[in-house]
Amino acid sequence: MKLYSAKQIYKADQISIKKEEIGSNELMERAALQLFNWMHLRMQGAPVKIHLFCGIGNNGGDGIALARHLVDHGYNVEVYVVNYSEKRSKDFLINLDRLKDRKVWPHFMNSDDELPQIGGEDIIVDGIFGIGLNRTPDEWVVKIIQHLNNSKAFILSIDIPSGLFTDQGPDNFQAIIKSNYVLSFQTPKLVFFLPETGTFIEQWEVLDIGLDPEYLRVTETDYELIGKNEVLTMYKPREKYGHKGTYGHSLIIGGSYGKIGSVCLSSRAALHAGSGLVTSFVPKIGYSILQTSLPEVMVLTDTDENELTDIKFNLEPSVIGVGVGIGTSEVTIKALSSFLKSNKLPLVIDADALNILSKNKALLKDLSEDSILTPHPKELERLIGNWKDDFEKLAKVKEFSKKYKCIVVIKGAHTIIVHGEKGYVNTTGNPGMATAGSGDVLTGIITGLRAQGYPALDAAIFGVYLHGRSGDIAVESTGFQSLTASHLIANLAGAFIDLFKMPEPPEVEKENQQN
Known part of the structure; x- marks a missing residue:
């Protein structure tokens, strides 16, 4: 299995959108549905409180879209938007409007806000930062991350634990979500397997969001993940007339x-x-x-x-x-x-x-x-x-x-x-x-x-x-x-x-x- 860089995943997004003649928000919806289906299959409407922490970029947009599906199926949901910038991605805003159409109003968290109470039996969905993060979050956002890590709630991260860089080492290990489970789009990330950063992920699973298969097939990557399928092609069977x-x-x-x-x-x-x-x-x-x-x-x-x-x-x-x-x-x-x-x-x-x-x-x-x-x-x-x-x-x-x-x-x-x-x-x-x-x-x-x-x-x-x-x-x-x-x-x-x-x-x- 190939391990793609953040740059390669972004390119796969763009090529998929162009080839399929869809909007980027439709690709986001596809990702959100995969997230929802994964959760719904395992939870089956369980009366547990779900806290969704979303950023204002596309990873946050995935979280906002997921929240809408959870609300539509009767789950007990609280949505928080970590308002770390005035810039918002287009698809985040589209999905925010769709959520508001359902009379669900997210809590916009700023640097001087109190941290919300989270029970140890609750579930946290982490969608604050995605694979595009390339600098350590502001100190007040780090405090939110530490609050989530200390909550004892089960943490499910969208694509990558927030605060973790995709293609470089961390600057601040206190600024990274410790995920119980990561649902990674299309491919796992190299950082899931490195000694310094792998400790932030207990388990991971890949969700296929339908990125262009031809691009994924022909694109060379710096790293590959080796499992049974990869080594089977290497195996040399014994010859009938072989000897020592x-x-x-x-x-x-x-x-x-x-x-x-x-x-x-x-x-x-x-x-x-x-x-x-x-x-x-x-x-x-x-x-x-x-x-x-x-x-x-x-x-x-x-x-x-x-x-x-x-x-x-x-x-x-x-x-x-x-x-x-x-x-x-x-x-x-x-x-x-x-x-x-x-x-x-x-x-x-x-x-x-x-x-x-x-x-x-x-x-x-x-x-x-x-x-x-x-x-x-x-x-x-x-x-x-x-x-x-x-x-x-x-x-x-x-x-x-x-x-x-x-x-x-x-x-x-x-x-x-x-x-x-x-x-x-x-x-x-x-x-x-x-x-x-x-x-x-x-x-x-x-x-x-x-x-x-x-x-x-x-x-x-x-x-x-x-x-x-x-x-x-x-x-x-x-x-x-x-x-x-x-x-x-x-x-x-x-x-x-x-x-x-x-x-x-x-x-x-x-x-x-x-x-």
């Missing part, structure tokens, strides 16, 4: 005294991801551990007992995953440096290998093309430097990706895979995956997919999706707190099988929930 050599050879290089477990996790994950062969290259201390715990994995060792000092091997793997548990001692840095200078094979780079690169940035030019880097937030900061907000972070990662011709997997609640100018936002995963070894498993999965011939970008996107989906399946039986990295590997088979599961019909799903 058909599906590649993964080499996992890592480990040091006390950190051999990370290599075990990565190696096992590569096997479960489908790699035909897996070899682990570890210090001597890891030999017995791997031979005992993973009989399917071959083992090569360094000459040193406790750490990697000389990375040399007599085989030619399909791909190399390097970095898990290796530490950052001087001898290991020297060994990794020498290895990178001579290596021409595809790489997946994680953990301490990333930290070594960040301290020795000259080594970045030695990476083979389309290397996949998988940093967590602190590792990323060491690689690219500080950032003021998530948008600057993404811009820096794009520059880094282009400069070093690599793919960067920004690990987080919604992991984002960056390749050049393009970003791919993952939708799977859960808080239970914030556990030791989870990243080692991801390294192994991506390495295993790359070994099977998946292009680097597909391996990164598909690997991140499977990793998160495995976590989602696992957490159903473990809960968040008890989920471990080993559970992720154990449920990877379920993640593959789930790719081809058809969704249950609504009546079956409802019956299962009742049982």
Whole structure:
């Protein structure tokens, strides 16, 4: 699913209006009807009080039009217009007149007005600001936003939480509505998935308001949302006459005294991801551990007992995953440096290998093309430097990706895979995956997919999706707190099988929930 910018959505509006030969107010009416239908289906005329807070632009116009439909169906409605400017959009005024025709008179709120009382059992519909907001609201409007956030009422936002910018980071985190639910027109927004701003949205849903499908189809976006439909096209089925050599050879290089477990996790994950062969290259201390715990994995060792000092091997793997548990001692840095200078094979780079690169940035030019880097937030900061907000972070990662011709997997609640100018936002995963070894498993999965011939970008996107989906399946039986990295590997088979599961019909799903 494409994630459109505010500018692209505005253009889609204009093209739709022109092609369909309709007025902009008719498009607004279409949006308001979708909002009303969504609410009415769930509320069925429930006697709850609905407070609609509307701005004076088109987002407020959507709210005013929604209020009219709610009034027509007998809902208990109070309408407030946050009068933050003398300028009013044309469509806002049209819908304001239509509301007044029904003898409904909104409360126009100004800077010196008292804040209305809102009960904890009430519903707030937030339509103060839309996707066009590009500056922090005035202080008196911020106080209204804070009043709504503190009300304990359920908050439903129209298109985007008011105060949240669409294509830039916030200036004032106190000036943003904390939405329980966002009904986003046509597409979700990138800010719904970023660490700084995603906290303002508990749940979201897309409402199709019929924007021009041709424009939406041909328009390229900087970011895409990745779900099952997107990764299904990447999946490579097994061949009937294939053998272990058909599906590649993964080499996992890592480990040091006390950190051999990370290599075990990565190696096992590569096997479960489908790699035909897996070899682990570890210090001597890891030999017995791997031979005992993973009989399917071959083992090569360094000459040193406790750490990697000389990375040399007599085989030619399909791909190399390097970095898990290796530490950052001087001898290991020297060994990794020498290895990178001579290596021409595809790489997946994680953990301490990333930290070594960040301290020795000259080594970045030695990476083979389309290397996949998988940093967590602190590792990323060491690689690219500080950032003021998530948008600057993404811009820096794009520059880094282009400069070093690599793919960067920004690990987080919604992991984002960056390749050049393009970003791919993952939708799977859960808080239970914030556990030791989870990243080692991801390294192994991506390495295993790359070994099977998946292009680097597909391996990164598909690997991140499977990793998160495995976590989602696992957490159903473990809960968040008890989920471990080993559970992720154990449920990877379920993640593959789930790719081809058809969704249950609504009546079956409802019956299962009742049982």
